[in-house]
Amino acid sequence: MNRYTTKTFALEMLMIAVAIVFAFPVYVLVNLAFRAPSDTSSPIALTQSPTLANFTDAWREGGLGGALINSVLVTAVSVLIVLTVSSLAAYPLARSTAHWSRGTFLLIMLGLILPFQLAALPLYQTIRDLGLLGSVWSLVLFYAGLQVPFTTFLYVGFLRALPRDFEEAATIDGCGPLTAFRYVILPMLKPITVTALVLNTVSVWNDFFTPLLYLSGSDQQTMPVAVAGFVGQFVSDWNLIFAALLISIVPVLAVYLSLQRSIINGFAGGLKG
Amino acid sequence: MTTDLQPRRRTSAAPPWWFTLPALLLFAFVVLVPSARGVYYAFTDWDGLDPDFAFIGLDNFTAMADDPDALQAIWHTLLIAVAITVLQNGLGLLLALGVNTAIKSRNLLRVLLFAPAVVTPIVTAYLWRNLLGPDGAVNSLLGVFGVEGRNWLGDPDLALWMIVLVVVWQFAGYSMVIFVAGLQSIPKEIYEAAAIDGSGPVRRFWSIVRPLLAPAVTINLMLSIIGGIKLFDQVYALTGGGPGHATDTISTLIYKDAFTLGEFGYSIALAVVLTAIVAVISAGQYTVLNRNEKAAS
Numbered sequence: 001m002n003r004y005t006t007k008t009f010a011l012e013m014l015m016i017a018v019a020i021v022f023a024f025p026v027y028v029l030v031n032l033a034f035r036a037p038s039d040t041s042s043p044i045a046l047t048q049s050p051t052l053a054n055f056t057d058a059w060r061e062g063g064l065g066g067a068l069i070n071s072v073l074v075t076a077v078s079v080l081i082v083l084t085v086s087s088l089a090a091y092p093l094a095r096s097t098a099h100w101s102r103g104t105f106l107l108i109m110l111g112l113i114l115p116f117q118l119a120a121l122p123l124y125q126t127i128r129d130l131g132l133l134g135s136v137w138s139l140v141l142f143y144a145g146l147q148v149p150f151t152t153f154l155y156v157g158f159l160r161a162l163p164r165d166f167e168e169a170a171t172i173d174g175c176g177p178l179t180a181f182r183y184v185i186l187p188m189l190k191p192i193t194v195t196a197l198v199l200n201t202v203s204v205w206n207d208f209f210t211p212l213l214y215l216s217g218s219d220q221q222t223m224p225v226a227v228a229g230f231v232g233q234f235v236s237d238w239n240l241i242f243a244a245l246l247i248s249i250v251p252v253l254a255v256y257l258s259l260q261r262s263i264i265n266g267f268a269g270g271l272k273g
Numbered sequence: 274m275t276t277d278l279q280p281r282r283r284t285s286a287a288p289p290w291w292f293t294l295p296a297l298l299l300f301a302f303v304v305l306v307p308s309a310r311g312v313y314y315a316f317t318d319w320d321g322l323d324p325d326f327a328f329i330g331l332d333n334f335t336a337m338a339d340d341p342d343a344l345q346a347i348w349h350t351l352l353i354a355v356a357i358t359v360l361q362n363g364l365g366l367l368l369a370l371g372v373n374t375a376i377k378s379r380n381l382l383r384v385l386l387f388a389p390a391v392v393t394p395i396v397t398a399y400l401w402r403n404l405l406g407p408d409g410a411v412n413s414l415l416g417v418f419g420v421e422g423r424n425w426l427g428d429p430d431l432a433l434w435m436i437v438l439v440v441v442w443q444f445a446g447y448s449m450v451i452f453v454a455g456l457q458s459i460p461k462e463i464y465e466a467a468a469i470d471g472s473g474p475v476r477r478f479w480s481i482v483r484p485l486l487a488p489a490v491t492i493n494l495m496l497s498i499i500g501g502i503k504l505f506d507q508v509y510a511l512t513g514g515g516p517g518h519a520t521d522t523i524s525t526l527i528y529k530d531a532f533t534l535g536e537f538g539y540s541i542a543l544a545v546v547l548t549a550i551v552a553v554i555s556a557g558q559y560t561v562l563n564r565n566e567k568a569a570s
Contacts, residue, residue: 003375004375004377008374008375008376011371011374011376012376012377012378014371015368015371015372015376015378015382016378016382018368018371019382019385019386022385022386022389022442022446023385024410024414025397025400025401025404025410025442028400028403028404028410029400032403042413042416043403043404043408043409043410043413044410044413044414044417081299084295085295085296085299086296088292088293088295088296089292089293089294089295089296089297091288091292092287092288092289092290092292092293093293095287095288096287096288096290098290100290101290104293104297107305108296108297108300110305111300111304111305113499113548113551113552113555114304114308114548114551115502115503115544115547115548115551116503117503117505117523117524117527117544117547118307118308118311118312118541118544118545118547118548119303119304119307119308119311120307121307121311121314121321121527121531121537121540121541121544122307122308122310122311122314122541123303123307124321125321126307141299141302141303142303144299144303145299145300145301145302145303145304146303146304148296148299148300148303148304149300149304152296177288177289177292180288181288181292202391205393206392206393206394206395208393208394208395208505208506208509209505209506209524209528213532223393224393224395224396224506227393227395227396227399228395228399228510231399231510238403241399241403242400242403245396245399245400248393248396249392249393249396252391252392252393253388253391253392255391256388256391257384260384260387263387264383264384264387264450264453264454
């Protein structure tokens with residue numbers, strides 16, 4: 001299985017061909033984003049005199065800077081909240097064998113199948129009554145609650161596989177439950193925290209439906225909403241649109257490429273749990 | 274070690290219940306209470322604004338049964354979800370089998386093929402809207418091979434499948450990574466022993482890989498079918514539900530009915546139907562796959 005044979009070489013070529021097919025849309029995206037609007041040659045022909053003008057125009061006219069700041073703020077704060085409350089909740093849920101614990105866990109897991117469209121519409125009314133419509137804080141609140149089930153699920157699965165020895169030793173040494181959590185449990189949770197951090201960041205950053213509801217008509221936007229607005233505004237100016245799309249995916253791809261090893265390994269960890 | 278000290282030590286080590294309180298409150302405020310209220314609104318004629326609204330029983334649901342747009346949207350939702358599940362996981366499994374071999378570029382390929390899955394779906398959908406346009410790159414590419422281009426998103430017979438294509442393109446790498454994780458949990462010894470015993474690749478796949486891959490299959494099927502049922506962003510960006518209502522799903526109809534038609538009650542009734550579909554499919558899937566996993570282990 002480990003010998004590099006002619007068959008392996010053929011497979012390698014096939015897989016590279018498949019990857020090229022997969023990457024084709026990205027080639028077109030980059031190719032057109034650097035192309036002047038006056039250049040009307042085929043979208044698959046390599047751009048002859050690339051320009052940066054689309055990027056500066058898109059950045060200036062799309063309000064992408066403000067959207068970027070909002071997206072970073074919303075994602076960072078809500079993911080921090082959800083990681084904190086979910087890891088804390090997972091600790092008794094994974095350890096206690098009482099009835100309330102099992103019931104609470106199942107209740108929270110119900111959130112995994114409830115479609116967000118069901119909660120998002122009635123919550124729209126509450127958000128409006130609280131005067132939070134159009135504010136990015138409504139989104140922080142929304143994601144902090146929405147991501148609880150999935151994150152708690154990850155933490156509980158991980159905790160159940162961890163031995164109790166350390167925390168029991170800490171309790172015998174006179175640690176209170178909070179101290180034991182902070183100094184014994186939390187450090188042991190680090191691998192699953194990285195996985196949960198990345199997966200939550202991706203889903204919060206990428207969400208479109210909720211900010212479309214809660215922020216529409218306001219000058220506060222997140223990246224996906226700003227991009228959608230930009231497409232609506234510059235309907236057929238695709239070179240400009242592609243520059244905006246490219247700008248918007250750079251932060252996500254940067255995070256992904258720097259953390260890809262732990263993301264991909266995180267899946268393997270999740271499978272064992 | 275059956276002294277009576279042990280149980281007492283256990284209980285003292287058990288973390289207190291109030292640790293769950295912050296998570297539970299947030300979850301209740303954002304998901305649980307609004308969902309319960311949603312179920313109530315589904316039986317009213319609320320328009321989303323007027324504080325005076327009436328309880329109308331099952332009227333929203335009977336209206337739905339007579340609404341061709343709603344029935345079509347439910348059908349589209351199921352069709353898209355099944356098509357995505359089959360194609361995304363089929364392709365994901367093939368890719369996983371491909372990169373889980375001795376080829377030199379396997380790590381690079383994994384990183385590349387997974388990359389689309391982290392990009393904002395609304396962004397990839399806009400990209401594809403252009404690629405599939407009448408003057409887009411797909412038609413240009415087909416032109417190179419002498420194949421006549423088509424209006425992929427403007428043709429009611431094709432548009433739905435284009436949405437499936439875009440979702441599969443974006444998330445096949447996601448399925449692949451989960452399958453790779455599953456494949457790597459299969460001990461090499463079993464596989465090699467079978468090869469020495471003279472079983473061919475197909476036989477080895479069917480008798481060893483397939484049963485041991487069951488947990489990865491469960492996770493993948495759950496994720497893709499639920500994701501497919503809830504699909505909104507890609508439809509919104511690619512076709513907006515059109516042409517006509519050819520690609521409307523329950524999600525896009527919920528959005529249109531609530532925010533452009535002011536039919537909040539009716540829209541929430543659609544969301545309840547969506548929830549029921551997700552619940553039935555999840556429960557069915559859980560039962561079947563759980564049985565398979567148990568049988569396999």
